Amino acid sequence: MNMLNSDCKVVLALVCFVGLIFVCRGDENSGASFVFGDSLVDAGNNNYLSTLSKADSQPNGIDFTASGGNPTGRFTNGRTIADIVVEELGLPSYAIPFLAPNTTGRAILNGVNYASGGGGIMNQTGRIFVNRLSMDIQIDYFNITRKQIDKLLGPTKAREFLMKKAIMSLTVGSNDFLNNYLLPVISVGERISENPDAFVNTVITTLRGQLTRLYKMDARKFVVGNVGPIGCIPYQKIINQLKDDQCVELPNKLANQYNARLKDLLMELNENLPGATFVHANVYELVMDVMINYAKYGFKTASSACCSTGGQFAGIIPCGPASSLCGDRSKYVFWDAYHPSEAANLIIAKKLVDGDTKYMTPINLRQLQDI
Ligand SMILES: *[C@@H]1O[C@H](CO)[C@@H](O)[C@H](O)[C@H]1NC(C)=O
Numbered sequence: 001m002n003m004l005n006s007d008c009k010v011v012l013a014l015v016c017f018v019g020l021i022f023v024c025r026g027d028e029n030s031g032a033s034f035v036f037g038d039s040l041v042d043a044g045n046n047n048y049l050s051t052l053s054k055a056d057s058q059p060n061g062i063d064f065t066a067s068g069g070n071p072t073g074r075f076t077n078g079r080t081i082a083d084i085v086v087e088e089l090g091l092p093s094y095a096i097p098f099l100a101p102n103t104t105g106r107a108i109l110n111g112v113n114y115a116s117g118g119g120g121i122m123n124q125t126g127r128i129f130v131n132r133l134s135m136d137i138q139i140d141y142f143n144i145t146r147k148q149i150d151k152l153l154g155p156t157k158a159r160e161f162l163m164k165k166a167i168m169s170l171t172v173g174s175n176d177f178l179n180n181y182l183l184p185v186i187s188v189g190e191r192i193s194e195n196p197d198a199f200v201n202t203v204i205t206t207l208r209g210q211l212t213r214l215y216k217m218d219a220r221k222f223v224v225g226n227v228g229p230i231g232c233i234p235y236q237k238i239i240n241q242l243k244d245d246q247c248v249e250l251p252n253k254l255a256n257q258y259n260a261r262l263k264d265l266l267m268e269l270n271e272n273l274p275g276a277t278f279v280h281a282n283v284y285e286l287v288m289d290v291m292i293n294y295a296k297y298g299f300k301t302a303s304s305a306c307c308s309t310g311g312q313f314a315g316i317i318p319c320g321p322a323s324s325l326c327g328d329r330s331k332y333v334f335w336d337a338y339h340p341s342e343a344a345n346l347i348i349a350k351k352l353v354d355g356d357t358k359y360m361t362p363i364n365l366r367q368l369q370d371i
């Protein structure tokens with residue numbers, strides 16, 4: 001009897017071990033990450049769009065193990081913040097791109113990614129790229145996924161799954177400033193007709209509507225990132241011919257204005273939408289910390305991009321086959337003129353998951369997962 005018991009334990013243990021890697025994929029009990037946003041978290045949707053905003057050529061993805069170093073459409077050398085968060089939370093797979101043809105069946109129960117390079121909260125944001133999925137469209141697509149989940153689990157279980165197991169993350173807003181309000185020529189009319197306060201107000205009102213739509217589709221666990229220090233990215237330093245340690249004031253000022261309103265919005269929604277938790281992720285301060293303390297974190301530079309076409313601060317042309325690549329990719333905060341490297345993403349993502357209230361309020365992502 002004793003023998004049998006211990007044999008059973010070994011067998012069970014093995015089944016569990018294998019199960020974690022293979023069987024639990026597509027299991028609604030494992031937890032899911034639904035990712036909305038822009039190129040910071042796009043996992044390949046723009047590969048399926050006719051758009052100027054693409055990361056489907058080398059050396060993008062060169063450090064992405066799951067693809068053997070081939071480009072996936074991620075706008076960085078390796079994993080995005082959303083990918084790393086999934087690993088840290090122990091979910092079975094990265095959120096898969098909504099537009100990929102094989103994003104079907106039970107795989108969607110571990111999460112779907114709707115993010116799109118160039119996308120923003122406002123419909124017109126990113127039109128310079130010709131095509132991109134703006135937030136309204138990303139949420140329309142979630143509505144399609146929502147119906148597929150109903151079919152897979154039945155309405156009662158589907159609702160429970162979304163309320164308890166699904167984390168909705170929104171990483172969006174930068175393009176509403178960089179590729180809308182602040183864009184030379186295109187947005188001059190808009191900037192004249194709308195002062196910064198009015199524009200920020202329009203963006204916040206639009207976002208309130210979008211988050212409420214997700215709530216109506218049974219989403220209850222949210223994390224919303226604020227806008228990073230967009231006046232300090234290499235792109236801004238190049239076009240404004242700044243020194244290494246300088247930032248452009250207006251974009252950062254707009255980001256701060258939006259961020260203050262976002263914090264209030266999330267507090268308001270926490271009070272007004274019963275059963276929902278909205279976590280505020282202070283991406284601005286997280287990125288600022290890495291940029292200021294870059295040497296302490298082991299980086300060589302926080303102002304030049306690793307993948308670039310040359311020139312001061314390493315060029316503003318998107319990273320591609322014609323770009324030159326830095327020697328040690330782990331020493332650069334920025335992969336290209338706009339996007340952090342995987343090394344920077346790792347530092348930021350770990351703080352999103354386990355960070356304290358300096359960065360994550362009212363709780364961090366591990367606590368959000370557990371409620
Ligand atoms: C979809 O296809 C891609 C590319 O072939 C593959 O890497 C990925 O694992 C597939 N996804 C699913 C959910 O089967």
Ligand SMILES: *[C@@H]1O[C@H](CO)[C@@H](O)[C@H](O)[C@H]1NC(C)=O
Nearest residue numbers: 122123124134136137140206
């Ligand atoms: C934005 O586009 C969506 C989807 O195409 C549409 O439903 C919505 O009304 C548009 N919003 C505005 C403010 O134009």
Ligand SMILES: *[C@@H]1O[C@H](CO)[C@@H](O)[C@H](O)[C@H]1NC(C)=O
Nearest residue numbers: 139140143144213214216217
């Ligand atoms: C989801 O789509 C259906 C149409 O299929 C529509 O009636 C409903 O209003 C949509 N829900 C949301 C929250 O957008």
